[in-house]
Structure formats: structure tokens, C-alpha cells
Amino acid sequence: METGTAGRGGEPVWTGLPPGLLRMRRLLLVVWLGLLTPAVGLLLGLFAGPLWALFAFVPLAALCWGWVLLGRNWRSWRYAERADDLLISRGVLWREQTVVPYGRMQLVEVTSGPVERHFGLASVQLHTAAAATDASIPGLDPAEAERLRDRLTELGEVRSAGL
Secondary structure, eight states: OOOOOOGGGOOOEEEEOOOOHHHHHHHHHHHHEEEEEHHHHHHHHHTTOOOOOGGGGHHHOOOOOHHHHHHHHHHHOOOEESSSEEEEEEEEEEEEEEEEGGEEHHHHHHHOOHHHHHHEEOOOOEEESGGGOOOEEEOOOOHHHHHHHHHHHHHHHTTTTTO
């Protein structure tokens, strides 16, 4: 993961998310769908007959498909710090790029729920005057999240907006 303000030709230098976010999401997928698979098979086998127990493969197929989709989604997330704004890009089928001008930021939060803390992750939430430009960057290392919060707060103050 590389950080900076601009690369060759004025292109922003994009930073991807750490692999801990992908590990956390995949583990949650395996826990929930991994528990659902035998439960569906057992309940349908007992109450509807052994042929119906084959429907236990539905959550198993969803687990395999979700594993792939989580990887693609994780790879799609990235952010770049430019001179006047922060770019956040995400999405596989529908690409979305959010531009948050430093001068429009009112609040920058670092949050970390119990599961995120267990995996050593934190999220940065950006709030602006217009709710449509609010943005977040999930799954960062806590030190990087705090560095980004401090930098964005400092740049927001310099650009004379709402912080």
C-alpha cells in the first residue's frame, strides 16, 4: 500500500485497504453460512425427508459465491489524498467515486466495533455539510485511521471550512 498525493502525470496515488478487512469479512461469512449449512440439512432431513436435506447445499453455494465476491469487493476499495480533496473509490459492478473536498469536512471520526477491534481494524467516517458527500473508509489499521483523521482535520482547518 502506497500513500502520497500525486503520482506520474498528476495521477493520484491510490491506497488499498489492508488484508485484515478481507479476513474478517470472510471469517464472518464462514461462521454464519458454515453454521447454517448443517442446520438446514439436519432440519430438512429430519422433518421433510432425506431428499430435502440436499437443500443444505444452497447455503454452501452461497458461501463459495460470497467468498469470491468479498475478495472482488475488497480489491475495489481504495482512497487517495490529493492537494485539495480526498478521493474514495469502490464497487465492482457499479463503480462509485466520492470526492470529499478538505474545506467541506465538518467532522472526521475513527470508529471500531468489537469485531473490528478483535481484528485490529478501524474505520474513518467523514461528515460534510451535504449528507450526499459523507463517506467512510472501512477496515484500516488503527494507526493509519488515526493518521488519516489527524491529516484530514488539519487540512480541513487550513482550508477554512467546518472543522
